[in-house]
Amino acid sequence: MKKILLPIVLISLPTLLNAATAATQLEGGFKVGPAIILITILILFVMVGVVFRAKDTTDFYAAGRGISKVGSGMAIASNWMSAASFLGMAALMYGSGYHGLAYVVGWTGGYVLLLILMAGQIRKYGKYTAADFIGDRYYSKTLRAVGAIIAILISIAYAVGQFGGIGLMFKWVMGIDYTMAVIIGGAVVLTYTMISGMLGVTKNMQIQYVIIIISFLIPLFILTAKFDYFWLLPQIGYGSVVSDAISGLPVNETKALINSLGHDYAIVPAPEYAMPWDPATGKSFFQWIAIAFSLMIGTAGLPHVIQRFYVVPKARDARWSVVWGLFFISILYWSAPAYAAFGKILSAHPEVGTLAKDAIVVYTAQLGNIHPLIVGFLAAGGVSAAFSTVSGLLVAGSSAFAHDLYVKVINPNATPQRQLLYARLATILMAIIVTLLALKNFALIGQLVAVAFSLAGCTIFPLFLLGIWWSGSNKAGAIAGLITGGTVAVIAITYFIAGKSGVTLPAHDFISYWLEAWYFAWIGAPLAILVHIIVSRLTKETPLEIRKFLIEQVHS
Amino acid sequence: MDPSQNDYHISFFKPTTDSARRNRNMVVQLILIWVVAIFGFQITLKIIEKPVPEPAYTLFESSWEGIESGNPTLTDLQGAGQAALSVLGKIAIDPGHRELLDNAVSWMAYQISEQKDELKSAVAAFEEIAASSTVITDETYVAEKNELIPVLAGLFDLNPLDVRAKIAPLEVKSSLMESFDDSSRDQMVETMGLYLIHNRSVLTDAKFLGFPFHYFYTAVFLLILFVGLCWLYCVRTDMFHKKYGIED
16 A cells, blocks of 8 residues: 555655645636645545455445444544535534534534434344344334335435535536536545445545544644634634624734735624524524434434444444544534634635635635645545545445345345345445436535435434334334324425425425424424324234343343 | 233333333433533523624614704714625625615715715726726736725725725725615615624623633533533443443
8 A cells, every 4th residue: 555655645746836826716727736635535545445345245234343442433423524514514604603503513412312322222233224223123124115215315315415515625626617526526436435345434434534634623723823813722712713703803903914815804793603593694593403403313313323333343332432433523523613713704805705605614724825735635634524424325325225125125035246236236326316416506515414314313213212212112103103204304305395496385485494404303303203102002012022122132 | 912021111211120220310311411401501592682783783773863864964974884884894695785785885975975976986997997807916906996995984984994994995886876765775774783783691792711602602512511421321331231240
């Protein structure tokens, strides 16, 4: 590996240094330095993927269950820290201020639920995929198939935002249009996923985490130091940036600091940036609560997150890997709001124009006059974040298809080789569908990803929660709950797509507000749980062997 | 039902063993802390908040009365202009509101100016250069803008170094100077209120480590709490398992 990488670095270095100035444009133009950094990192990922490539089906699905709890925590973080975390979260805060913090809280608080209610028990249950669990626990092939289809839909919804992020960063680096950037980015991530398989991806994820977090933190240290804030801990130092944005920063107090376009580091008072549910943002208290709640329960129902617990050797490791995973995730989540705060002041002058919110992390670094190669590294970190998540999603989706649908429902006698072939075909098909959807550019990355969370919160979360903790939960209850949650999801997503397509459906404003696509689980999940419980109580009891298994294996 | 079947029931709320009971109690405690910390705090913020106007809104209110009466004084026009520029300096403004406020400041500048034609020509000349410039560092563009800043700053009684003065050349439009119709005026109070009145309370005004307290609590402290709750759960679970001899 070193033999291959060293020449790449040596050859690229002079070009990188000469190309530095090319990255100073906010938009347009091919940026040679960042492009070389990006390509080098992608080659590194593929190389690592090749070295640790999947050898058989078990490796492909669950990485041989050979990952330590700290390593698994890092993999959880890398798997989790997607384009939505890296690019989307700052975008949401930049656009909607305090409202964006609902996403920060939602995407971290859910891990507490996941840990104390599920992680250890899921590992003890001993299945490979979410659909495996559903089919087994609810003793139904049909439910297994439905679970697999939902897992695929969630993976697709989640991946759309990631492909959007990859497209934005490829667009920024290569100076090409968004459509071409999404297609190229999609092709690269597909190739990478196909080659490495799950084992490679897991090993890669630890490297990816390190690259992602370093690329995200370096510009923050520089920004806080450059603009005279407490730089030793930028996650705390940016508090004064927020306060400056609220009170306003007059020109005579800026110590002649300017952004890369020559504008003073100054801003009129902008309390709307940090005050809760400010009228200027158009967001309400209800929406804050609904988003935080939906994202939290969605976290505990996402197949590709749940699937991570199968790769640790013991239930204890599954639990501790959540603690490590959340800590590693939080390092990024403590930092992302700082980009939004700096971005707010650095782009305050109207001459900066309207910036694509989802690229504000990169624009902020550029406006802060950070060295172009570091900005390029930051953009490469954004791509890495999207890559690590997409590869996990594609594996989760293809596993759901090949393992849960094809082998368990359609062809139980399939050989492992044929199973792997179907998994790879499913990966290709999913990548094509996701690329086509990403080209539509429906919403901000964070919002698109939140749709997947609400969908998971309405469907899979109730099945896991009740399936693990209540032996009275039975097949009929599961079906009824799934229909309830699914109906809420279908209504919300139909109204969302109709709205984006310019079609006005009955009670459009009412439904769009109370069942917005990124937080419909606030009501969908409780309803699904309630119906699941009522129907379970009214129908035939769960078979003895399932109840016995729960007591003897899962809760022993 | 076969009596033996009753022996195999699991319910989170009805634990049958001592270890399950302790686990349930711990989970309930942690979830309570989690719920109160997240939602309890936001609900408290909502309950105690009060709509508080920015100084710019107070200035606007006192100036707008004169403009509404149809006989504004110079101070009225300057005050309302300063307030409108305070909103235009904010980044996230609805395009419709920006157009309205551009109309307002352009009309006010025109009303204040004693050399109306010269002002309109200077603004139009700058607009022409701005339209033909491809980059904001273009020398002619910068020179024209720097000439216009003190002119507009003088009209609105602003220091030329004031952020509002610096953005004024980009917001004052020659085509919007001569009229400011009634329907636009009707929208002004609501629009200014939308951007200049905020939900504030003791929790948003208090400072902690440089942050507004509520912001620190939500963006920093809650994440620390989540990691802490997870750590606590794992440590206590390990202790329980050791005590009850449970093997994973």
